[in-house]
Amino acid sequence: MTLLFRRPSEMRLLVWVAALAVTGSVAVAAAEKTAFDRSQLAVPVAFIVLAVGLHLFLVVRGFRGDQLLLPMAAALSAIGLVLVQRLASSLLANQLQWTLIAAGAFIATILIPRDLTALARFKWMWALLGVALLVSPLLPVIGREVNGARIWIGVGRVTFEPWEAVKILLVIFFAGYLEEYREVIAHPRRFGPIPIPPVPYLLPILAMWLFAMLVVVFEKDLGAALLFLGIFLAMLYLATGESFYTLIGIVLMLIGGVVVYHAFGHVQVRVDTWLKPFSEDLRFGAGYQIVQGLFALANGGLFGAGLGNGMPDRIPVVWSDFVFNAFAEETGFAGALALLALYLLFVYRGMLIALRAPTPFLQLMAGGLSFIVALQTLVIVGGNARLIPLTGITLPFVAYGGSSLVTNWILVALLIRVSDLTARVRGTE
Amino acid sequence: MTPSIASNLRSLTLTIAIAFLVTSFGVGYWTLVASDELSSDPFNPRLVSALRDRPRGQILDSAGGVLAESVRSADGYLRKYRDRTLAHVVGYASFKYGTAGIEAAYSDSLVGQDPGDPLAVWRARYLGERDVPGAVVLGIDPKVQKAAVDALAGRRGAVIALDPRTGAIIASVSYPNFEPNQIVDPATEDLAFQQVNGNVDKPLIDRARAGLYPPGSTFKLITGAAALENGVSPDTKVRVDDPWQADKSWGDYYVRSAAHAHADFTMADAYRLSENIYFAKIGLQVGGQKLAEYASRFGIGAAPRCDIAVAKGQLSNTGTLDRPTLVADTSYGQGELLVSPLQMALVAASIGRGGVMPTPHYANEVRDSAGNTIRTIAPGAAGQVIRPDTAARITTYLVGAVEGPGAFAFGAKIPNVHVAGKTGTAENPAGSPHGWFVGFAPAESPTVAVAVIIENSGQGGVDAAPVGGKVMQAALGR
Numbered sequence: 001m002t003l004l005f006r007r008p009s010e011m012r013l014l015v016w017v018a019a020l021a022v023t024g025s026v027a028v029a030a031a032e033k034t035a036f037d038r039s040q041l042a043v044p045v046a047f048i049v050l051a052v053g054l055h056l057f058l059v060v061r062g063f064r065g066d067q068l069l070l071p072m073a074a075a076l077s078a079i080g081l082v083l084v085q086r087l088a089s090s091l092l093a094n095q096l097q098w099t100l101i102a103a104g105a106f107i108a109t110i111l112i113p114r115d116l117t118a119l120a121r122f123k124w125m126w127a128l129l130g131v132a133l134l135v136s137p138l139l140p141v142i143g144r145e146v147n148g149a150r151i152w153i154g155v156g157r158v159t160f161e162p163w164e165a166v167k168i169l170l171v172i173f174f175a176g177y178l179e180e181y182r183e184v185i186a187h188p189r190r191f192g193p194i195p196i197p198p199v200p201y202l203l204p205i206l207a208m209w210l211f212a213m214l215v216v217v218f219e220k221d222l223g224a225a226l227l228f229l230g231i232f233l234a235m236l237y238l239a240t241g242e243s244f245y246t247l248i249g250i251v252l253m254l255i256g257g258v259v260v261y262h263a264f265g266h267v268q269v270r271v272d273t274w275l276k277p278f279s280e281d282l283r284f285g286a287g288y289q290i291v292q293g294l295f296a297l298a299n300g301g302l303f304g305a306g307l308g309n310g311m312p313d314r315i316p317v318v319w320s321d322f323v324f325n326a327f328a329e330e331t332g333f334a335g336a337l338a339l340l341a342l343y344l345l346f347v348y349r350g351m352l353i354a355l356r357a358p359t360p361f362l363q364l365m366a367g368g369l370s371f372i373v374a375l376q377t378l379v380i381v382g383g384n385a386r387l388i389p390l391t392g393i394t395l396p397f398v399a400y401g402g403s404s405l406v407t408n409w410i411l412v413a414l415l416i417r418v419s420d421l422t423a424r425v426r427g428t429e
Numbered sequence: 430m431t432p433s434i435a436s437n438l439r440s441l442t443l444t445i446a447i448a449f450l451v452t453s454f455g456v457g458y459w460t461l462v463a464s465d466e467l468s469s470d471p472f473n474p475r476l477v478s479a480l481r482d483r484p485r486g487q488i489l490d491s492a493g494g495v496l497a498e499s500v501r502s503a504d505g506y507l508r509k510y511r512d513r514t515l516a517h518v519v520g521y522a523s524f525k526y527g528t529a530g531i532e533a534a535y536s537d538s539l540v541g542q543d544p545g546d547p548l549a550v551w552r553a554r555y556l557g558e559r560d561v562p563g564a565v566v567l568g569i570d571p572k573v574q575k576a577a578v579d580a581l582a583g584r585r586g587a588v589i590a591l592d593p594r595t596g597a598i599i600a601s602v603s604y605p606n607f608e609p610n611q612i613v614d615p616a617t618e619d620l621a622f623q624q625v626n627g628n629v630d631k632p633l634i635d636r637a638r639a640g641l642y643p644p645g646s647t648f649k650l651i652t653g654a655a656a657l658e659n660g661v662s663p664d665t666k667v668r669v670d671d672p673w674q675a676d677k678s679w680g681d682y683y684v685r686s687a688a689h690a691h692a693d694f695t696m697a698d699a700y701r702l703s704e705n706i707y708f709a710k711i712g713l714q715v716g717g718q719k720l721a722e723y724a725s726r727f728g729i730g731a732a733p734r735c736d737i738a739v740a741k742g743q744l745s746n747t748g749t750l751d752r753p754t755l756v757a758d759t760s761y762g763q764g765e766l767l768v769s770p771l772q773m774a775l776v777a778a779s780i781g782r783g784g785v786m787p788t789p790h791y792a793n794e795v796r797d798s799a800g801n802t803i804r805t806i807a808p809g810a811a812g813q814v815i816r817p818d819t820a821a822r823i824t825t826y827l828v829g830a831v832e833g834p835g836a837f838a839f840g841a842k843i844p845n846v847h848v849a850g851k852t853g854t855a856e857n858p859a860g861s862p863h864g865w866f867v868g869f870a871p872a873e874s875p876t877v878a879v880a881v882i883i884e885n886s887g888q889g890g891v892d893a894a895p896v897g898g899k900v901m902q903a904a905l906g907r
Binding site for chain 2: 234237238239240241283291292294295297298299300301302311314328332333336337340343344347348351354355360363364367371374377378381382385386387
């Protein structure tokens with residue numbers, strides 16, 4: 001019995017997550033025309049068992065860290081499963097399998113390595129591994145091209161988007177490198193108000209980043225490029241506090257944006273559909289998806305059509321690119337705001353963990369990992385709501401897709417480990 | 430001192446929070462602010478989603494006849510249309526190809542959410558309680574519609590008739606037309622839509638309200654009004670010698686008289702015999718600026734306010750009359766003018782009503798499921814566009830153009846009723862000229878105004894005027 005109360009907040013919150021998973025699934029099933037099939041409850045029940053299993057695993061391990069991240073990630077994953085059931089029920093079993101694998105990855109990350117700070121020592125290995133993963137889709141045999149973007153690797157029927165994993169490796173590498181050299185990088189000689197960065201020390205980072213950009217450009221994945229650049233700038237800022245670097249970075253990003261716009265047809269199409277999706281020649285062509293997505297948002301109103309009662313299925317590939325709009329259509333502005341709040345809370349918790357972390361490496365890593373979730377959410381929701389051009393970024397935990405889910409659960413495990421370590425070092429809860 | 434990572438973390442978190450706030454505003458904009466506009470977009474599949482799950486309201490003609498209704502079938506409701514000749518007006522509500530016509534313009538009303546009933550709209554949006562839809566009643570008079578269909582007899586063109594007193598459209602035919610039942614039936618929709626959409630004759634276009642043609646001599650109604658109100662005396666004889674040019678600067682450009690006339694013309698003669706050179710001369714006398722002003726008063730170049738989208742036409746490519754040959758050509762209805770039959774019917778109606786232009790409308794009222802009126806569509810007059818005495822004088826000339834000796838528009842005569850009318854011949858680059866007729870009856874106090882166009886029919890009066898006559902006769906119940 002006492003086991004149940006070692007991590008009481010986590011347990012209590014998981015009860016609400018369980019309620020969310022079951023009611024969501026039942027609501028979707030009830031809205032369908034066919035008679036209710038009890039076996040449909042198998043998915044939420046399996047998910048709840050899994051989530052509680054993870055909780056008990058942390059309890060048994062005597063974990064002392066954050067108790068909010070696991071329930072929040074579980075809540076987001078539950079919403080994801082409900083939406084897959086709603087939008088692409090044939091993929092539901094697939095998504096459940098991936099959730100299982102993600103839980104496995106979570107447990108593995110909790111166990112290995114025994115010493116979290118050791119990650120920093122192998123920073124160059126992470127960099128190399130990241131490079132290898134990024135190049136892998138371009139290789140024959142295992143590389144796969146899906147929808148015009150060569151960003152997949154596959155063995156048999158199992159496919160994986162390696163860059164999802166690369167973003168975590170990148171954060172660990174940056175954190176390790178910046179911890180070592182941040183003193184030098186943060187104290188540039190100044191030419192008036194303009195800092196002149198110590199170029200030699202920035203070179204490895206720049207090279208790493210440039211390489212990532214090149215691969216991404218060759219693999220035609222705009223969203224990933226934006227994400228890498230964002231992570232790079234955010235971590236540089238975290239380490240140095242030098243907003244001038246960020247400014248230069250953003251200017252470079254804009255210049256790069258103009259260059260790719262003129263160089264690549266698919267980028268021009270993206271921008272055009274962003275600027276005028278409703279024009280006669282685009283609304284039935286390249287702009288069809290975003291127009292249907294906006295129709296879905298418009299149908300949401302304040303409280304939404306109700307789960308299963310909207311028409312988000314009119315949006316092409318809604319289950320991976322436009323889950324946010326589907327959720328907003330059926331739960332309204334209120335639901336969309338709640339979802340955004342959940343993400344913001346997750347990021348806030350992650351940043352809090354970073355703030356309390358005992359070493360600069362752990363601070364930078366936890367900050368970078370939290371930033372990934374924030375940036376991904378902002379970029380895809382911004383694209384869905386036509387605030388910025390649409391990119392192929394996934395909505396963390398919620399969008400259909402295995403690579404993303406597994407990576408995000410690894411990310412949660414890393415954050416929880418940092419908070420556990422902090423609690424042990426400080427000797428507090 | 431090294432800046433603390435902690436303080437950087439705080440500012441980064443703050444930045445993220447602000448970005449989330451901005452994003453929330455963006456989402457709020459689409460879900461709440463832009464919601465109405467997007468929800469009524471004709472291409473929004475949600476507008477017609479009700480088609481399958483729930484019945485959509487009926488569309489009725491003015492005699493209560495059903496033009497469109499939802500019929501229950503094995504896989505949900507199917508829209509059925511009862512009169513193919515009204516395909517353009519009634520439109521269609523297709524799950525795949527969007528909506529058109531009344532089905533588009535009154536989409537909200539047809540799903541039980543008429544803007545005239547805010548409570549129903551509110552309940553549907555926020556509580557998901559949807560009222561059983563009622564009906565939209567059109568001004569279409571089945572007798573007049575049938576007369577128009579029979580008179581046009583399958584020739585490519587359009588007929589539109591309206592009541593000048595209210596602006597209600599009582600008949601509208603556009604040919605070739607299409608079969609709306611095939612466009613809304615999932616079994617045939619793709620093939621049917623491809624066929625009509627790709628057809629060179631453009632059967633999807635409602636020629637009566639969206640077809641654009643040079644008005645030819647029917648534009649002389651406007652030229653005459655501009656002349657009368659700007660110092661041209663109608664009884665002054667104007668010399669006509671075919672061919673004519675104002676001066677040598679026109680080069681080898683001449684205005685031609687259809688009758689190769691060499692005579693003196695009063696305005697009455699010029700209307701009766703449709704003399705181009707007369708109108709070119711008085712048009713030049715009035716000047717391009719005044720002529721443009723009167724065309725704009727009669728709504729040429731601006732879409733009339735109407736419950737269905739209608740064409741706006743044009744005075745010229747630039748919107749102004751900036752050279753004498755263009756003024757001369759415009760005065761007798763050629764040049765770069767483009768108008769729709771609906772616009773010309775409104776011009777005729779305004780002259781018949783003593784210079785008051787009506788606002789056209791296709792629907793007369795929206796009813797709830799119990800048959801009670803939710804909303805009456807009575808937009809009132811658009812305004813006084815010319816003086817009553819000018820209108821009265823032109824009416825006299827137009828009666829002469831139908832009943833006078835040698836009148837071109839004799840085919841529009843109706844026994845025991847004075848008819849005012851004007852034929853027109855629209856020269857066009859695509860083959861032989863289109864024939865026009867515009868008119869109204871009874872001339873003293875009209876209850877019907879009509880515009881007819883028959884494409885590539887040759888000289889106007891011969892073919893178009895009798896069609897106009899039969900339609901007006903049906904409207905007058907004779």
